[in-house]
Amino acid sequence: MSIVLNKDQGVESELVERLGLECPYCGVYAHMSPQSVPDAAALLRDKPKHVGLVYQCDACHAPVFLRFTVREYSDNRVELLRNFIELERPKEKFAFSYLPKHTEVMFREALSCYSQNNFNAFASMCRRAAKSSFSALGEGGKLRAFEEVMAAQDIAGIDDETFAPIKAVLFGSGQEEDLPLLNRSQAGILLEIMKDMFYQCFVRHGKLTRAIKVRRFFVTEENNSSLQSA
Numbered sequence: 329m330s331i332v333l334n335k336d337q338g339v340e341s342e343l344v345e346r347l348g349l350e351c352p353y354c355g356v357y358a359h360m361s362p363q364s365v366p367d368a369a370a371l372l373r374d375k376p377k378h379v380g381l382v383y384q385c386d387a388c389h390a391p392v393f394l395r396f397t398v399r400e401y402s403d404n405r406v407e408l409l410r411n412f413i414e415l416e417r418p419k420e421k422f423a424f425s426y427l428p429k430h431t432e433v434m435f436r437e438a439l440s441c442y443s444q445n446n447f448n449a450f451a452s453m454c455r456r457a458a459k460s461s462f463s464a465l466g467e468g469g470k471l472r473a474f475e476e477v478m479a480a481q482d483i484a485g486i487d488d489e490t491f492a493p494i495k496a497v498l499f500g501s502g503q504e505e506d507l508p509l510l511n512r513s514q515a516g517i518l519l520e521i522m523k524d525m526f527y528q529c530f531v532r533h534g535k536l537t538r539a540i541k542v543r544r545f546f547v548t549e550e551n552n553s554s555l556q557s558a
């Protein structure tokens with residue numbers, strides 16, 4: 329399927345209206361309707377390789393910018409390939425407050441690289457974030473994190489070959505310049521593994537101890553008030 333801009337009619341609407349996307353503003357997976365479409369006559373004159381369209385999120389009405397590759401120019405029509413690049417990606421979220429401060433700074437930057445499609449910058453920041461978290465965990469921290477990651481690989485059923493670059497980024501002993509190059513799909517796996525590793529090593533512990541503290545507090549309060557009323 330492709331998107332066609334005609335010289336006189338603008339976008340062929342029924343093809344475009346089906347576009348569904350996670351909105352970078354409201355985070356909802358919503359329909360996007362074309363809001364600003366380039367003039368086909370100007371495109372036919374200049375013949376750029378890429379074309380930008382602005383869509384409007386049906387949920388929050390924010391403008392969403394997409395870049396398409398031109399498939400073909402013909403007499404009166406410009407045909408675009410259907411796969412596009414999102415110029416603004418939804419921000420990745422995480423319960424950062426449970427992370428050690430230094431790790432939090434590194435991981436925030438890692439997620440920002442990921443959202444910008446800079447997957448190798450993302451991998452480098454993951455290496456730094458992971459290293460920082462190992463020191464924060466103290467002695468045996470790296471081994472503990474390694475065990476969590478192995479468990480995650482097993483749960484997610486990822487084969488060793490696919491997983492090798494992920495492991496190299498997180499636990500490799502080489503220099504940062506020796507990190508393997510990651511593509512979008514490998515970076516996606518690394519992202520989920522990082523989140524899970526941090527969840528197991530920090531968030532789970534933080535949430536659980538906080539929740540138990542709150543329970544104990546209320547039990548003590550109850551005991552105090554029943555003693556007073558007795």
Ligand SMILES: [Zn+2]
Pocket residue numbers: 351352353354355356358385386387388389390
């Ligand atoms: Zn939205």
